[in-house]
Amino acid sequence: MPVSQELIDRATELGPSIADGPAKKSWIIKGNYGTGKSALLQLLRQQLSNRNLRPIFLAPPKKAFDTGTFAALQLATGLRSHGQLNGEMGDIINPSVPWQQKVDLLVGCLREDNVVLCDDLERWTTPSFDPSFCPFTHRNVENLRQRLLTEQRCRVVFTTRPSGSPEENYWLPKYTGNASGISFGQFADVYHDLANRIGVPLQGVTWFEARLLTAWAVVTSPANVASEFPSWNDTWAIVGRFFTAVSKSDKWQGLGSLLSRLPHVRTAVSSELLGILGGGNFSEECKCVATDLLLTECDGQFSIPRFLRQHKWVKDSLISKELTELHKDLKNHFKIQVNAGGDAVELLEAEGFYHSATLGNQDDGFRLFFAEQLHALGKTLSFEKKDYAAAVIVYRKSVELAPDNDYGHHYLGYNLDVQAESAEETESAYMRAIKLNTDHPWYWSRWINFLITTGRIGEARSQWREAIAALDPIENMGIYHSLHLPVANLLAQRAQIDFAKQVLDDVDPPQLLKQDNRFQSLHDYCIALKEAQEADAVFPLKISPDNWWTTHPHLGLPTSFAGKALIRWVPARVDAIEGDVACLVSAHPPQDDSPAEYFKWTLSRQEFNDASTERFAGLTEDRFLEVGFYGADGLIRICLHPDEQWDNLTRLDPPDPLRYLRKAGWAQ
Amino acid sequence: MMQPKQLEDDRLYMFVFGPGFGESIAIRIPPNDWVVVDSCLVGGSAAAKHPIAQYGGQLSCLVLTHPHRDHYPGFDSLLELGQWDVLGASDTTLDIDYQKTANPKKRLNATLEQVMSTYLQQWTIRPQCTWRTWRGATKKIGVATLTSVHPDEKWAQANAGANPNNLSSAILLEWEGVRLLLGADVENPFWQEITEKFDARLISQHTAAKVPHHGSHATSHSQGAIHKGWSAGDDNRNWVVTPYNKGRGLPSKEDGEGADQLLDSVSVLALTGLPIRHSAQQDSPCETTRQAWRDGTKPKPITIDLPGDRVGTLTQTHDSSLKCYVVFSFTADGTQYPPHYGPGSIQIRNEES
């Protein structure tokens, strides 16, 4: 979309103040999403160039495996374009050169007249409340970010959402209804029509929202949008309605195609690629709505704003086959681009590598520049393709290139572990990952579960204690789900009940056990198995121990039979069938402090058949039933629990706890 | 007499636990080697842990005779006690029939996965601890020798789906002048084969025996475990039977069956316990006759009344006391000392006829 006059004014005002300001200073541009931060940053680039400064624009893909790769390559290609990187590019793109060395090199090349413009800096890494979940790359990015901000070798301008930070900053207010400054391209009339219907001013909407509403009005009609205004409560909702309107209409099919595909490209794209992504139905009109109202443009390259990129509709709109086709198309497109060369060919190659890696391809001819790029490939091979052996090779390479790479070590261990391959290498990989990053609950839970799975329960206990000491659930409740849950789950499934209970007892507050179904199931399971171990079992697993001893039976025993009232009922399990006799185990409810009392008794074939609608002949060992007694002379009725399986525990990951035994031929 | 206060240095002790579900044998070979065969839970934990914890000693040899659910409860915690010099087992394949059952009792079978995982790991990293207890395989523990008398490796491998009892490892332990027959759950017709393969006198002329397969007798669907190959001999041999509580239970107390047949060969039969609660739970020993036991006069089962003249028999549950065991001890020359009878165990003779 064309840039609004108001933003141009802002850039004109801010540019000189940065240029005339001290050379070692940071500026923060704050504003909510949709207020034009990225566009302003782009405008500043031009402004600062005009004032003989050397701006470098960094906008790496967010929270990706290769965020660090792109940040570093953008910095490198930016420096090179200013003639500041002479021959060192070879080291930057050499995957064997450690990250730290590359950063030293890049930061060392910065001069006082550089201005590093960082778009949406805070989202380069994962949220700070959960640093433990940062993969390796996020530590790389964080490291680069810190160096840029703290070493103050040059001016740094970055955009972020508003916060209470007192540093010098530049606020972007919300759009105040002064439409004159915004450009709607060829759709100004539609905007005015809409604004008239709604009643100007469009109070409280952002630049992005004003344009999005206009696009929606183009796709439907100003009357339609006006009739729904303001029944949405946030930007996501408007985006959702807009997407729905687009997908319902044949006319805008090409626009839908573009908007579902473009988010998968992480770099700014050419007009030509827009056409490719729009497909066969990408009309001139579709293209105008996209470029005039929806996408941001800089130097003839287009980017998709966050709200359109990250909406749920985008995730749901392509089936996996279409997604695969898309990545293939993109891989081929970038291959051609790379071959054509250019100023920032390394960025194109890294993007090509990403699409190739997402496909699980290992030999599409894109060069590897950074070890972290391998993680997208490893993940596809492991999680999508289930080709764990191939993933092992990738992660082995990743840790060889970057030995301090905890993520690579962990997933090397994981992919070996899934295959029950080389317990020794698995062990050292898991341990190395923890040594490099003790704060990651998954690293601990998978390591502890490896020990349990391979029968090293004593070590599992001591590692559990170490994990608890290393991790602080108060700071991150997610630890209960990532550490306690998988460990307790495997222990329960391995009938290590006391240890499982110890793990569950560490969950604080204990209400979590009741509130979260997965914890609740495990907790119930442990109680049922403990009772079975110390006494016996008279209820099937589907009945929660909380409900064992209700006053009423659980099955459909009538309250009276043959004119006689139900005076008592007992649960039972068929312990054995011996000829014409069923040997039962039953129990009386717990009394005060004493536990349930279990007893054995028998029923003959005749008694059973008289008391039940089912036949004795069909009765098997371990069936659960309930027996009701009617009147003082002991007339009985019997109801059986269905003969069914119970499988209510969370799936394990790695999924098969028997894998090592199967591999040895000790289990089928 | 309950548990010995301390163990005499020069005696071999044989602790046999059997609470009604499962059995475990813990043998202390002088001076301080422990050999443990199978596991069951007594007093809330693995039975064999009690004597090992009380008297101390070396974790020398641990054997799982067969992967049957009455032989491994608590076995995982025995493995966790420390590093055993020898880990014995013949059949290491798991029958995984419990993964989706709604019966929590059967889900406990998953402990076997833990046991087998530890075996696999230990046998891999410490091959010297491996003892595949196929017939004829021996292990030296101090000056004692353990010899597996069953199952035959070739037969077992050709009959992987056979009744697990018949894949179980019966073991002969020889120490100086003492010979112990640990019969596991081996049933007939295999005792005939065993006496043919080994010197028959070795099998029958034992000092003490853990009677095979809970003293089962021949019925319409089982050949039982009683066989003259091991049963014929002196009537002063020390025999202990562990009961099995499923259905009507083992050993049978009826005339001409189980216990009665065993008492044809020995004058006293020790039973580690009864699967039910009974009146003589605290007597030690509860001396009785098979007939009194059969008739329910001594010990008397503790029953509860259900409506309509129905009667249930209380089982032993939620009991954390150490019970249901018998302890034999011998010096090197074969001298027997008075056995120790734990709470719940009974000592049975036949009435003078």
Ligand SMILES: [Zn+2]
């Ligand atoms: Zn048995």
